[in-house]
Amino acid sequence: GNSVTQMEGPVTLSEEAFLTINCTYTATGYPSLFWYVQYPGEGLQLLLKATKADDKGSNKGFEATYRKETTSFHLEKGSVQVSDSAVYFCALRSSFGNEKLTFGTGTRLTIIP
Amino acid sequence: NAGVMQNPRHLVRRRGQEARLRCSPMKGHSHVYWYRQLPEEGLKFMVYLQKENIIDESGMPKERFSAEFPKEGPSILRIQQVVRGDSAAYFCASSPRGSGYEQYFGPGTRLTVT
Numbered sequence: 001g002n003s004v005t006q007m008e009g010p011v012t013l014s015e016e017a018f019l020t021i022n023c024t025y026t027a028t029g030y031p032s033l034f035w036y037v038q039y040p041g042e043g044l045q046l047l048l049k050a051t052k053a054d055d056k057g058s059n060k061g062f063e064a065t066y067r068k069e070t071t072s073f074h075l076e077k078g079s080v081q082v083s084d085s086a087v088y089f090c091a092l093r094s095s096f097g098n099e100k101l102t103f104g105t106g107t108r109l110t111i112i113p
Numbered sequence: 114n115a116g117v118m119q120n121p122r123h124l125v126r127r128r129g130q131e132a133r134l135r136c137s138p139m140k141g142h143s144h145v146y147w148y149r150q151l152p153e154e155g156l157k158f159m160v161y162l163q164k165e166n167i168i169d170e171s172g173m174p175k176e177r178f179s180a181e182f183p184k185e186g187p188s189i190l191r192i193q194q195v196v197r198g199d200s201a202a203y204f205c206a207s208s209p210r211g212s213g214y215e216q217y218f219g220p221g222t223r224l225t226v227t
Contacts, residue, residue: 004155036218043117043204043218044156089155099208100146100169101216103155
């Protein structure tokens with residue numbers, strides 16, 4: 001079945017540091033890939049997505065590229081801010097008309113000033 | 114346009130009681146999904162519903178759990194005879210249609226079973 005493996009956390013960085021959160025997946029066919037962000041006490045918000053190989057999703061300075069050859073969708077940001085502190089979830093949706101999302105375990109990110 | 118609403122935000126039940134969790138989708142959305150987040154874990158799919166129809170319940174435990182999405186009113190996730198292992202955050206998401214549309218998540222209901 002489908003699965004998502006995400007970088008273990010928690011991750012603590014200083015403001016303006018470079019961020020990478022690794023995500024790899026196992027799925028048949030051509031899934032769509034997503035990064036969601038969860039701020040304290042809130043639900044998940046879609047951060048970015050990519051629907052086919054080599055697509056790059058980007059939003060709010062975050063980027064991730066759909067790499068089919070390495071089955072990866074790593075999240076990156078060049079210069080993090082304190083306001084980026086949150087839990088980040090990598091997820092996939094199957095290509096076979098099954099709409100359920102399969103999530104990784106989440107990575108808690110803390111940015112210190 | 115109001116987002117996905119869930120209530121209550123926090124629910125405490127004793128073992129053996131029933132828990133009812135409500136989800137009002139965004140306006141114009143007719144598809145609802147329920148996910149469960151156990152402590153220190155990612156979200157796990159439970160059930161996918163359209164109005165008056167269960168599309169996929171492959172993630173629902175076979176006993177004690179049920180879900181509905183009536184023609185009028187919110188979607189309800191019902192847990193009968195709760196046990197401590199049911200303590201989790203339950204998230205609802207909605208989309209305007211099924212295939213290929215983004216799911217918008219609510220703030221979740223945190224269920225604690227004592």
